[in-house]
Amino acid sequence: MKASRQTLFALALICIGSTGCFKINSDARTLRDSVTKSSRARWDEEIEIGVGAITLNLARLGLSFVDLDPEARTMLSAVRGADVGVYRTHSEPGLKEFAAMLADADQAMARRGWDRLVTVSEARELVAVYVPANVRSPSNVKICLVALNGRELVVASARSNLEPLMELAFKRQEWLRREPARL
Amino acid sequence: MKKLICCTVALLSAAISLQAGNPAGYVDFGKFSPSASGGEFVEVHIRSNLIAMVARLAEKTEPEAAELLRGLKLVRVNVIGLNDENRDEIAKRIKSIRGQLDTQGWERIVTAQQKDEDVGVYLKTRGDEAVEGLVITVIDGDHEAVLVNIVGDIKPEKIAEIGERLNIDPLKKIGQKIEKK
Numbered sequence: 001m002k003a004s005r006q007t008l009f010a011l012a013l014i015c016i017g018s019t020g021c022f023k024i025n026s027d028a029r030t031l032r033d034s035v036t037k038s039s040r041a042r043w044d045e046e047i048e049i050g051v052g053a054i055t056l057n058l059a060r061l062g063l064s065f066v067d068l069d070p071e072a073r074t075m076l077s078a079v080r081g082a083d084v085g086v087y088r089t090h091s092e093p094g095l096k097e098f099a100a101m102l103a104d105a106d107q108a109m110a111r112r113g114w115d116r117l118v119t120v121s122e123a124r125e126l127v128a129v130y131v132p133a134n135v136r137s138p139s140n141v142k143i144c145l146v147a148l149n150g151r152e153l154v155v156a157s158a159r160s161n162l163e164p165l166m167e168l169a170f171k172r173q174e175w176l177r178r179e180p181a182r183l
Numbered sequence: 184m185k186k187l188i189c190c191t192v193a194l195l196s197a198a199i200s201l202q203a204g205n206p207a208g209y210v211d212f213g214k215f216s217p218s219a220s221g222g223e224f225v226e227v228h229i230r231s232n233l234i235a236m237v238a239r240l241a242e243k244t245e246p247e248a249a250e251l252l253r254g255l256k257l258v259r260v261n262v263i264g265l266n267d268e269n270r271d272e273i274a275k276r277i278k279s280i281r282g283q284l285d286t287q288g289w290e291r292i293v294t295a296q297q298k299d300e301d302v303g304v305y306l307k308t309r310g311d312e313a314v315e316g317l318v319i320t321v322i323d324g325d326h327e328a329v330l331v332n333i334v335g336d337i338k339p340e341k342i343a344e345i346g347e348r349l350n351i352d353p354l355k356k357i358g359q360k361i362e363k364k
Binding site for chain 2: 094095096098099102103115116117118119120121122123124126131133134135136137138141162163166167170171
């Protein structure tokens with residue numbers, strides 16, 4: 001009896017770990033917490049989804065019976081895991097807070113070994129993308145991003161194999177160079 | 184007093200070691216933040232490990248691009264929307280960066296002041312063979328300022344190609360001029 005309980009517990013742990021447990025991972029959580037704290041507003045969770053390896057493989061299996069665009073299939077096969085959280089606030093953070101939010105997010109992410117790669121901000125929007133400072137292998141690249149648009153905050157993270165995606169990007173670039181008139 | 188001297192020495196040596204860690208051709212523009220009035224703000228900071236990884240990925244499909252990328256160590260781009268609040272401060276900072284480059288052995292290869300546009304392009308060269316760093320400063324009228332720093336081992340004839348690949352207009356033009364020479 002005790003052994004079967006332990007097996008069940010272990011299975012549950014494996015399931016939670018591999019499906020994503022419908023919660024965002026610790027990197028995305030750190031990014032979310034740093035931004036929400038420095039915004040000085042109260043944020044309500046709208047949705048949080050974490051998709052792990054098992055869920056993604058099931059999705060791939062299901063989609064193998066569907067006539068899907070080959071590029072979309074390549075993109076799906078490259079993804080190893082993804083987490084998304086959407087939050088809403090009643091008091092929109094002021095534009096003055098953007099600098100503090102970025103600085104706090106930088107600090108919190110740097111402690112976990114992440115660097116800010118791209119930042120874009122205009123009007124009420126702010127997007128920042130982080131990558132691990134020691135990224136070396138393209139086969140399992142992680143990124144984290146935060147996107148603030150007025151009262152809505154989106155925090156996402158993804159793990160992906162960059163090789164097929166880059167191949168796709170280069171093919172696209174080549175196609176655009178060959179046929180610019182189609183644009 | 185001893186403590187003060189020790190602290191000063193420690194800070195100085197830390198500053199020197201940090202300076203030593205930066206590759207030749209790197210210029211510290213300082214920190215920029217989004218403007219409080221919501222103007223445009225773009226910051227891109229691509230480090231050597233990421234560039235090397237993309238170069239490896241590009242080897243099969245785009246060998247020329249891969250070779251070009253392998254020469255780069257860092258790409259930093261800042262685009263700052265100008266408004267009444269930050270215009271003077273940004274202009275001052277760009278003036279200070281230009282002054283710093285002039286005194287640190289950078290070669291100013293382009294100074295263009297047309298209508299509202301003020302463009303400065305600087306190169307840090309190693310002999311006649313290679314460019315170690317490139318800085319572009321642009322103040323585009325009243326609406327934006329652009330700062331670009333590209334660090335690496337760049338062949339002068341490849342500058343236009345870098346401009347094409349990274350879509351940096353002043354680089355495309357300068358590269359064409361260098362090729363003509």
